[in-house]
Amino acid sequence: xxxxxxxxxxxxxxxxxxxxxxxxxxxxxxxxxxxxxxxxxxxxxxxxxxxxxxxxxxxxxxxxxxxxxxxxxxxxxxxxxxxxxxxxxxxxxxxxxxxxxxxxxxxxxxxxxxxxxxxxxxxxxxxxxxxxxxxxxxxxxxxxxxxxxxxxxxxxxxxxxxxxxxxxxxxxxxxxxxxxxxxxxxxxxxxxxxxxxxxxxxxxxxxxxxxxxxxxxxxxxxxxxxxxxxxxxxxxxxxxxxxxxxxxxxxxxxxxxxxxxxxxxxxxxxxxxxxxxx
Ligand SMILES: O=C(O)CCC(=O)C(=O)O
Numbered sequence: 576x577x578x579x580x581x582x583x584x585x586x587x588x589x590x591x592x593x594x595x596x597x598x599x600x601x602x603x604x605x606x607x608x609x610x611x612x613x614x615x616x617x618x619x620x621x622x623x624x625x626x627x628x629x630x631x632x633x634x635x636x637x638x639x640x641x642x643x644x645x646x647x648x649x650x651x652x653x654x655x656x657x658x659x660x661x662x663x664x665x666x667x668x669x670x671x672x673x674x675x676x677x678x679x680x681x682x683x684x685x686x687x688x689x690x691x692x693x694x695x696x697x698x699x700x701x702x703x704x705x706x707x708x709x710x711x712x713x714x715x716x717x718x719x720x721x722x723x724x725x726x727x728x729x730x731x732x733x734x735x736x737x738x739x740x741x742x743x744x745x746x747x748x749x750x751x752x753x754x755x756x757x758x759x760x761x762x763x764x765x766x767x768x769x770x771x772x773x774x775x776x777x778x779x780x781x782x783x784x785x786x787x788x789x790x791x792x793x794x795x796x797x798x799x800x801x802x803x804x805x806x807x808x809x810x811x812x813x814x815x816x817x818x819x820x821x822x823x824x825x826x827x828x829x830x831x832x833x834x835x836x837x838x839x840x841x842x843x844x845x846x847x848x849x850x851x852x853x
Pocket of ligand 1: 777
């Protein structure tokens with residue numbers, strides 16, 4: 576399914592948009608399914624709580640997490656053959672599946688500050704990879720995902736406080752001023768695959784009418800031995816459970832320093848271990 580050019584691009588840039596891996600009508604079906612679930616109540620993983628009277632749009636439509644543990648359509652999507660095939664070709668081996676999430680990102684909802692997924696998943700050895708399915712048309716106005724191409728080569732950076740007027744998460748990673756932050760403009764059914772080290776995030780939804788919904792799967796290499804506790808149990812792509820160890824994280828993290836006028840990363844930071852949950 577992946578051409579040699581697409582694989583080369585993924586290796587160079589740490590991300591790849593696979594256009595129309597799913598159809599527009601499948602995307603519409605997921606919108607209907609998850610909007611109905613969201614209206615029906617609250618679920619494990621609704622950390623910020625659901626409050627339909629709140630003035631914060633994200634309180635009315637908080638993201639849902641790990642739906643595959645109790646919702647069959649989510650499990651079927653996480654293990655979908657099309658995703659498994661692309662991931663296997665990008666990674667060189669079949670992955671394990673560890674997480675589902677749906678972001679509703681309602682009109683005027685905040686985004687998620689720049690971060691690296693491996694900060695949360697702590698895969699050892701290796702890193703994680705995401706499959707991010709656009710359910711709505713995604714562009715700069717409604718807060719499309721943005722990535723820093725090439726940052727998949729960076730180690731885990733030390734986090735700093737994020738601007739929580741713009742982001743619903745409170746940590747971010749600093750990047751050099753000259754870094755490209757590329758907008759992922761996508762149509763319903765397109766899937767963005769991105770490496771777990773890559774710096775990515777999204778700005779607020781500036782539209783007053785349009786949602787920016789996306790269904791997200793997180794995967795780890797089929798040779799991984801450990802992943803953070805929150806992501807257990809890991810599943811093989813046939814749905815069977817695989818027993819992995821629990822990684823704790825902590826240790827050193829990268830800080831940007833100036834070296835002869837160029838920003839370089841030094842591993843001189845020490846990471847805090849406060850409860851991380853993506
Ligand atoms: O969809 C977004 O705005 C952020 C999603 C994200 O950061 C992720 O899938 O890791």
